[in-house]
Amino acid sequence: MASGQWDAQLPRWDSAFCPGVLGLEEPFQGIVLKHLDRAARAVIPELPATCKxxxxxIIFSENGSAMFDAIDKGVPTLGDGYDSSHVSKQDFEPPDRRIVAQLRQDRPVRWYRSTSLQYSNGAWGDASAQSAKFDNKGTLLRTTFSIVIVDQNLAAGASWGQLADYVAFVVLATPALGENFNQNSIMSLYDEGRFQSKAPSLMTPLDDAVLRALYAADPAQDAHAEQTQIAASVSNDVMHKARATH
Incomplete structure (x- = not known):
């Protein structure tokens, strides 16, 4: 579900994670932040009580495509290089235009994340170097910046709890944009690009298992081994819970 290239690590946030919600009044802004904070604290160690x-x-807009166009025009890098001290040429380049084309398409929720490679000694490196082919050890692909745009018109139909949990999973795992998802996941809420009335009402045990496995995976292994570990952990977690309920 937290899909990625088979030869690249799956990115995750560290304790620098600091979300903000724009375009919503209270109490709805608080609902989204509460759900996101609860999900993040379950998987990210040492999150501070507050952040600066x-x-x-997470940006709420009545026209998601127009909002993205405005962001792309003002910040064409979409946050790339935000937290890696401009250590590689890639940090100064905008995202692949094929990705941008996907982000321009009308959809209830769209998202983009920036990543940087962090070595075991704390130094930052070029994220493109992380590959199972190079057998890198002791590295962690960090998510360092993300933008999520919710089109309030296209996203209509979901409860605030559903939408908040959907956004929380997107921010923490960043699955591939435009995919359809397992019906036992909150991510199925907008399968086929529209609200699905039969989607779960909140994050499910499957969603919890995916997030736990992603953030608990040992970074000191190549990408193939990491993703195999995550898949096995999710399977074991779900099977254990299934047995416990019968």
């Missing part, structure tokens, strides 16, 4: 430097922006 926002790096995960």
């Amino acid at each position: 430097t926002k790096n995960a922006f």
Whole structure:
């Protein structure tokens, strides 16, 4: 579900994670932040009680495509290089235009994340170097910046709890944009690009298992081994819970 290239690590946030919600009044802004904070604290160790430097922006707009166009025009890098000290040429380049084309398409929720490679000694490196082919050890692909745009018109139909949990999973796992998802996941809420009335009402045990496995995976292994570990952990977790309920 937290899909990625088979030869690349799956990114995750660290304790610098600091979300902000724009375009919503209270109490709805608080609902989204509460759900996101609860999900993040379950998987990210040592999150501070408060944070100052926002790096995960959830933006609510009546026209998601127009909002993205405005962001793309003002910040064409979409946050790339935000937290890696401009250590590689890639940090100064905008995202692949094929990705941008996907982000321009009308959809209830769209998202983009920036990543940087962090070595075991704390130094930052070029994220493109992380590959199972190079057998890198002791590295962690960090999510360092993300933008999530919710089109309030296209996203209509979901409860605030559903939408908040959907956004929380997107921010923490960043699955591939435009995919359809397992019906036992909150991510099926907008399968086929529209609200699905039979989707779960909140994050499910499957969603919890995916997030736990993603954030608990040992980074000191190549990408193939990491993703195999995550898949096995999710399977074991779900099977254990299934046995416990019977």
